[in-house]
Amino acid sequence: MTATLKDVATRAGVSTSAVSRTFTDGASVSLKMRRKVEKAAAELGYSPNFLARSLTTRRTKLIGLVSNNFHNPIFLQVFDLFTRGLQDRGLRPLLVNLSDEVDPENSLRMLQQYSVDGAIVASSTLPPVFSKAFRDQKLPVVHTFGRYTSSPDVHVVGIDNVEAGRMAARELVQRGYKKVAYLGGPQLATSAQDRLEGFENELSRHPEITHSHSYASAYSFEAGRAEMLRLLKENPAEAYFCADDVLSIGALSAVKDMGLRAPEDIGIIGLNDMEMSGWENINLTTIHQPIRQIISSSIELMVAMLDEPDRYPEARLFPCRVVERGTLRPRP
Amino acid sequence: MTATLKDVATRAGVSTSAVSRTFTDGASVSLKMRRKVEKAAAELGYSPNFLARSLTTRRTKLIGLVSNNFHNPIFLQVFDLFTRGLQDRGLRPLLVNLSDEVDPENSLRMLQQYSVDGAIVASSTLPPVFSKAFRDQKLPVVHTFGRYTSSPDVHVVGIDNVEAGRMAARELVQRGYKKVAYLGGPQLATSAQDRLEGFENELSRHPEITHSHSYASAYSFEAGRAEMLRLLKENPAEAYFCADDVLSIGALSAVKDMGLRAPEDIGIIGLNDMEMSGWENINLTTIHQPIRQIISSSIELMVAMLDEPDRYPEARLFPCRVVERGTLRPRP
DNA sequence: ATAATTTTTGCAACCGGTTGCAAAAAAAAC
DNA sequence: GTTTTTTTTGCAACCGGTTGCAAAAATTAT
Incomplete structure (x- = not known):
């Protein structure tokens, strides 16, 4: 034809x-x-024909874009930035939805069958074993929003979640809250663990402040809402660090449902600074995660790795900052 | 290796x-x-190796998933459903972001270079010329959320936007609003045009009700908010049909900003029923668009076309329904 | 046991390209 | 105008598979 x-x-x-x-x-x-x-x-x-060409050149210019976050609105932006960034460099994203996948085997085989040049794993909830499995097959891989370690197995780009946890704690301390808590995402998400670690680490310097923690079942509105409803019925803290904005928004909804107000009755600080957190009817105080930089850096790293597959794995972490809006009481 | x-x-x-x-x-x-x-x-x-195989079989099992909607949260769900649905059938989505693209040429060539078996165009704002260009190259194409015509050029799956417009109008009429208006998305989006057509068509049966219309610059929160702010400063209607939920949420934000309340001062009805419309702090009355059916039907159609490429183009439309929440005054 | 039929297997050409190598052509040097 | 050097070109093998065809092997019928 x-x-x-x-x-x-x-x-x-x-x-x-x-x-x-x-x-x-x-x-x-x-x-x-x-x-x-x-x-x-x-x-x-x-x-x-690119595919015929790829047989001899051994380059398909196909990049596996692997994720399991299809419920957190921030990921729409993530996909937007990734697809455009890759396209601009002549690469093509092959989207892989790992939502219910527990075993890396299938996805790995699939990526191999399509001879992708590399894989970007964009997820903070996927266990590191996934990206490691890819790497073990000599497939260049970048784990975006992955966990930082000082000697990483694979390239990691994201924020320092531990530091973000500290930052949230400092913020609550400065505003004079005496009883605070952490509301995390799925317990097995490394991001949730690390944020808690930083949070508690910082608070250990303030023995006068009591703190506790619990986990929502997912990074989602409903999960945040359900968990906050449960907390409010017991013995709630004065302020919560919710490990994600969408979780925070769910929590806020629970607060209002119980006839309480933020920040007057309950303070909430989120993490991500997604677009809708700035919407007037949400107006969430949160920690900004520099998505654009994270993603363009991930792509750069991937491009670099295509030329130099044995590049030594590095971690690229970007600083966060607090965005003050209306769900935390003002600093004294 | x-x-x-x-x-x-x-x-x-x-x-x-x-x-x-x-x-x-x-x-x-x-x-x-x-x-x-x-x-x-x-x-x-x-x-x-699938790609080597595809050389002789002439089947790559690659499907171009083409869209320009990377700002409307509903599309995250759309991508979720598409990727899973395609994966379940052994097909692989090659994601193409057409956000700033005005010319079908590039994207078309790219899809050809990767020998995709078909293309799903998921957009209500992309001009029909895109999907037509694909079809003209004998590429099986389904235009999801496309415009209905009685003799379509390409397969179309979605809702009857004209009927949805009528439905919104009926709803406002039944609730006794005497002065209503339509707040559309980008004027060139066929969906925005059709919804307006239906809206006005229904209202023409009620000469006692005055109506007007205007357009936001995009299907986005900010655009909806900006347009509604402008409207409220002039001579606002009693109730608005916003052509999309995210637009409605922006409009709601404007309403509150001006010190007004919904539904007491201004009524709003949206369209889509995206997840967050049900969130307690939004609680938007809206018209539900059956996304799951639309997408699974689109995939089915694509699969059918792979076996029978010359299948006669059809339009598959799904019925909508009103979801009553808190932004429209109750029926008398 | 033999013939007829059916199933399984390997050969070799092909899918749409790329590339090392040597020959041919062009350019530069003498 | 030759000779040397450089550039351009075509041949043919290859990338990793599939498939029509005929031969070989296994079944079935007689």
């Missing part, structure tokens, strides 16, 4: 190699030849 | 065809042969 290399060669009266070379940059073709070939190609509407 | 067909053949001491056949279902292989090959394959960790 569509024109092939051979068709163009025949039409231009040249060898197939010549045609191939005009479409490979850096190859040796005379100007005259190039003209001839390009003319024939244009007449036939030819453009090279 | 990874084992190839030939490696397996050598190891098992059989021909490459034999190996190929064991991995092609429906091919003729004796049980004994299959055993032998599978053993060798397992030992080498072999699995067939």
Whole structure:
């Protein structure tokens, strides 16, 4: 149906190699030849078949974009930034939804079958074993929103979740809260664990402040709401650090449901600073996570790795900052 | 690096065809042969290269998932459903972000270069010329959330936007509003046009009710908020039909900003019924669009087309229903 | 046991490209 | 105008598979 290399060669009266070379940059073709070939190609509407090409070049320019976060609105932005960033560099995202997947095997095999050049794992809730499995197959992999370790197995780009936890604690301390708590995402998410660690670590310097923690079942509105409802019925803290904005919004909803107000009765600070946290009817005080930088850095790293697969794994962490809005009482 | 067909053949001491056949279902292989090959394959960790295979079979099982909606939270759910649905059928979504794209040429060529088996265009704001360009290249295409016409150029799956507009109008009429208005998305979006058409069409049966319309610059919170702020400063209507939930939420925010309340001062009805519309602090009365059915039907249609490419284009429309929450005054 | 039929297998060509190598052509040096 | 050097070109093998066809092997019928 569509024109092939051979068709163009025949039409231009040249060898197939010549045609191939005009479409490979850096190859040796005379100007005259190039003209001839390009003319024939244009007449036939030819453009090279990337997949056939990939057989010999061993480059598909396909990047597996692997995630299991399809419920947190922030990930729409994540996908937007990733797809555009990859496209701009001539790469193509093959989207893999790991929502219910527990075993890396299948996804790994699939990525191999499509010969992706690399995989970006965009998730803070996927266990590290996933990205490690990819790496073990010599597949270049970047774990975006992954866990920081001083000697990482795979490239990690994100924030220092421990530090973010500290930051949240400091913020609550400064505002004079005496009884605080952490409301985390799924307990097995490394991000949730690390944020708690930092939170408690900072609070250990303030023995006069009591603190506790619990986990919502997912990074979702409903989960945050349910957990906060439960907490409020018992013996609630004065202020909560919710490990994610969407969780915070759920928690806020619970607060209002119980006839309470934020920040007057209950203080809440989130993490992410997603677009809707700034919406007037939400107006959440939160810790800003620099998504754009995280993603463009992830892509850069991936591009670099395509040229240099044995690059030593590094961790790239970006600083966060508190965005003050209306759900925490003012600093004294 | 990874084992190839030939490696397996050598190891098992059989021909490459034999190996190929064991991995092609429906091919003729004796049980004994299959055993032998599978053993060798397992030992080498072999699995067939889909792209090489696609060269001869002319099937890549790659589906272009094309969209320009990366700001409306409902599309996160759309991507979730599409990716899972496609995966479940052994198809792989190649995500294409058309956000700033005005010319179908590039995207079309790219999809051709990767030999996708088909393309799903998921957008209500992309001009029909895009999907038509794909179709013209004999590429099976489904336009999800596309415009209904009685003799469609390409397969369309979605809702009857005209009818949805009527439904919204009826709802406002029944609740006794005397002065109503339509707040649309980007004017060139077919969905925005059609919803307005239905809205006005229904209202033409009620000459005692005055109505007007205007458009927000995008289907986004900010755009809805800005437009509603403008409207409220002039001569606002009693109730608005906002052509999208995220637009409605922006509008609601504007209403509160001006010191007004919904539904007491201004009534609002949206369209989509996205998850967060049900959140307690939003609580938007809206028209439910059956996303799950729309998407699973789109996938079914695509799968059907892969077997029968010249299938006559059809339109599949799903009925909507009003979801009553708290932003419209009750029926009398 | 032999012939006829069916099933299984391997050969070799092909899918749409790329590329090392050597020959041919063009350019530079003498 | 030769010779040397450089550039351009085509040949042919290859990337990792599939598949039509005919031969070989296994079944079934006689």
